[in-house]
Amino acid sequence: MAEYLVEGPIDNELMTRLLAPPAGNFDAGATSVFIGRVRADENGGKKVVAIEYSAYDEMVNSEATKIIDQILAGFNNVKSISLIHSRGRVGAGEISLFVMVSAGHRRQAIEACSEAVELIKARLPVWKNEVYDDNSHEWKQNLPL
Amino acid sequence: MAEYLVEGPIDNELMTRLLAPPAGNFDAGATSVFIGRVRADENGGKKVVAIEYSAYDEMVNSEATKIIDQILAGFNNVKSISLIHSRGRVGAGEISLFVMVSAGHRRQAIEACSEAVELIKARLPVWKNEVYDDNSHEWKQNLPL
Amino acid sequence: MEVKVLFFGVLADVAGTSVRHYGDVGSTDRLMIRIQDDFPEFIHYNFRTSVNREIVNGDVLLNDGDEVAFMPPFAGG
């Protein structure tokens, strides 16, 4: 599995680990985090109970690395970037995307995190199959921004 | 103490609790979090080891409530807002500010969180006394954006 | 009449305390005169004034029991 993917939802333990600052390195005053959760949307009277994510593992790896390099090149105050996406089944209310950018100051942390989220949505080869409460399912696309 | 203040650093346990989605309410697909940490800055050859925050508790309470109301009024897709600031001593690398905004979709979550952080910096009556490695200390102001 | 006066941040150091009470001050300007008598260095500092937790500008009338705060620029985050 690609290093940016995790099987199933991103749980609190993983988030807590990702949120810890690098030991002894305290120059990042600002951290911006984006968390994506599966919404219990209604779709034609049916309710989403989960999403089954599939991914092109090796290309997720190469695209995620390119996205991180692009952010680091564009924001000189950024110190670190983490990104994790789920693969497989993630229930409604559970977390499927975690993006974190730490920087010296808040502007770059917030802007770089926002840009990373857009690049992930646009370029990470991941697909979602919505699973409904009647056990039917449907492949969905992201809506344009 | 005001409900938006916590004594000392914001720890992992509190963050984990704040990050949990409201039970059974799964319409917020996007959560944007801002975390502010005490930086181990150098100041004239001395290193920051901690910040001692003081606050006007009652006015923190009233201003935080106004900030939340202003964000909710300005972003119709926002579902919830949390904000917590430290009071007292917070060591270098520890967390002094946690802001979280959940919304149906990512644009409003990210923009509302960013705006909340600016309003907090501009309007929350909190002051910081930097403590250095030689035990001296100095009141600091936030730099303009 | 008496008002409660709070000093925050560096101004608490200047005043040597975080709270004092002042009687017979009808407005914020008159209170400032009393405070600068007590703490002449006050004039060197940049601050905002609140009355009952609302920022005020200019001279504001004070009533018995009002809470006035002198606040250096905020530094949260």
Next chain:
Amino acid sequence: MEVKVLFFGVLADVAGTSVRHYGDVGSTDRLMIRIQDDFPEFIHYNFRTSVNREIVNGDVLLNDGDEVAFMPPFAGG
């Protein structure tokens, strides 16, 4: 020569599999002709093509061992 072909998302349902191998296809356009012979519904879907994990546009020459993927619009997040 032989290329490995990956189908993702709804296209894996259309192909009934997520991976197939095709021999004697010199370019992505010629591969597409073969795939549409096998799966006529393919033409109704919107997708992008990658060769060795890089998105390609237009007709691209293929070499033995290349990995071609047919990818519906991404839906991460």
